[in-house]
Amino acid sequence: MVKLKIAFDTDDCILVPSVAHGFGMDTPNYETIAVLKWFQAQGHEIILWSGSGCDWAQTWADKLGLDVRVIAKGSEKVDIALDDMEVSLGTVNVKVKRINNSISRKEWNKNKK
Secondary structure, three states, X not given: OOOOXXXXXXXXXXXXXXOOOOOOOOEEOHHHHHHHHHHHHOOOEEEEEXXXXXXXXXXXXXXXXOOOEEOOOXXXXXXXXXXXXXXXXXXXXXXXXXXXXXXXXXXXXXXXX
16 A cells, blocks of 8 residues: 555644634534544554644644644645645645635734634
């Protein structure tokens, strides 16, 4: 079996941010986390990254108990990149649906808690 490098973004991917309507502060996106854990159970390398930096991604990896490697977003070539934005960071790029979050990324970053 080929071992893939699969990277998950933090905000709006494994984490539903506080600006999403109908959720509390920083709610885990359990559906995406289930996908992450499925790939991990198949023996693939899981990476967590964030445009907000390694510290932010590591904080959420720790809070969610995820056994993942944290790196700077886009700093390594990955086989599959999952993100809420249109990206070209992996050989295959998967856009994850943002949950109840129509606020712009620029506005969200300005008011991030």
